[in-house]
Amino acid sequence: MSPTSAPRTGSARHDEVVAQLYSRWPEHRIAPSLGRIQALCDLLASPEKATPVIQVAGTNGKGSTAIIIDALLRATGLRTGRMTSPHLLDVRERISIDGEPISADLFDDLYDQIAPLVEMVDARLIDGVRMTAFEVYTALGFAAFADAPVDVAIVEVGLGGTWDATNVADATVAVVCPVDFDHTHILGSTLEEIAGEKAGIIKPGSTAVLAAQHPEAATVLLDRCAQVGAHPVLEGVDFAVLDRAGAVGGQMLRLQTASGPLGDLYLPLFGAHMAENAAVAVAAVEQFLGGKELDAQIINDGFAGVLAPARLEVLRRSPTVLLDTAHNPHAARALVESVEENFGFPRLIGVVSMMADKNIDEVLRVFSEAMTDVVVTRVSSTDRALGIGELVDRASGVFGADRVESAPTYAEAVELAMRLADEAGPAAGVLIAGSVIGAGEARALFVSPDRDRDREPMVTVGIGEPVDPASDWPASDDDPQGL
Secondary structure: OOOOOOOOOOOHHHHHHHHHHHOOOOOOOOOOOOHHHHHHHHHOOOHHHOOOEEEEEOOOOHHHHHHHHHHHHHHOOOOEEEEOOOOOOOHHHHEEEOOEEOOHHHHHHHHHHHHHHHHHHHHHOHHHOOOOHHHHHHHHHHHHHHHOOOOEEEEEOOOOOOOOHHHHOOOOEEEEOOOOOOOHHHHOOOHHHHHHHHHHHOOOOOEEEEOOOOHHHHHHHHHHHHHHOOEEEEEOOOEEEEEEEEEOOEEEEEEEEOOEEEEEEEEOOOOHHHHHHHHHHHHHHHHHOOOOOOOHHHHHHHHHOOOOOOOOEEEEOOOEEEEOOOOOHHHHHHHHHHHHHHOOOOOEEEEEOOEOOOOHHHHHHHHHOOOOEEEEOOOOOOOOEOOHHHHHHHHHHHHOHHHEEEOOOHHHHHHHHHHHHHHHOOOOEEEEEOOHHHHHHHHOOOOOOOHHHHOOOOOOOOOOOEOOOOOOOOOOOOOOOOO
16 A cells, blocks of 8 residues: 555544544454454455564563564664554554654554555454454554565564464464463463464464473474474574673673574663573574574674663663563563562562453562562553552552552552652662553653654653663662662
8 A cells, every 4th residue: 555645743633543443342352363354454455465474472572572573683684564562652652664663644644544444344244343453453564564665574463373463464483482371361271272372373384483481382382383384493492592691771691593602792671581582583583584694793783773661671760760561470570580680679669550350469479579568550541450449459468558558540659659769768669560551651651752762861740850771871889780
């Protein structure tokens, strides 16, 4: 498709488009079928086939892995498109070209072009359902990539794999990040069932890059490879993290790659899980390039271009405020280990909200190992969020009532947590976690919508001095992280 209307300026039209998208079934309501998205793609002349696809699934890590894959491919000189979900601040984040979200004008123009076709699919009521919001987002992404055009599309699965709208494409490289328990009411109650859903992205003749897995999940994924004739590339066998060490603002890595061991690789992200995501990303890019070896300079150039919002992101100093999307036990454990390894706060104040359909007690239990106190709140933008009263009760049962506070909004919860941290002394910190949607609400308090694109210092709304993530933090022997 080519744009047929003049670009519009201003936010009124974009707000209208977003409202129309939000009026559809949200992402947590699943109608398992590829019929609707396939019908729309057929009407759009199959944009999902216009470019090679790297598809990324998994319980945790798929978003950051997709971001790193994108950055590495751009470092090789390729033009990239990336689809991700959910968004934090604006729906435009879901569709990036060359590492940047598409403009509101382009997003809205693409929507105007496909809207009549969406209505045609709606009228057919395939499997008794109108097109869902996620299905429309997916079609918009493939249309944007075909129009650009891009050399490669990096597509993050929304939920599961087999019946996810993104699976309308046949990926050249299918990446499966660690599989664990989440969305069990949809994907299944066992690791085998969950892995079976995610294995659906592995298509005949493709290459499957598999992160380290629980044995139950690994068996299912390898069986799928055998069934469809896909070539498996395995963490721990074909690629690996050989060593890592803390560094200012991230970590230094030594990876096993297609060319053998490579060291002195700086990744501007914290945590062992991020090191593993980086190793998976390097392997995925090497496989996409036909087994071509990436040299250290390309990898370092790619890593340098990584921006991963709300992945143990430092939003502010004095006190230090960290933000993460961890919302299930596996992600919570990785987060806690990373915070303890990289920051070592003597006192850490949590700000937590959670969706009602999550494993709330177990996530809180993991958080309680690092958070000395917690301020619970509620996400305002969805009815899936657990109410404050119930979350207070659940948190009190884990932390003890004397360690639990509450606030009705994220702004008030963050203010309270920062005040508690100030009272605790200069070494105390604040950690915001528990919900992806909540991370977006919290991030909006600190970050201007265009800050990631323009690399400008953050702005705040009544919460004090921000941190400029592009600056070099001073480090000392007493404060090796410069915090």
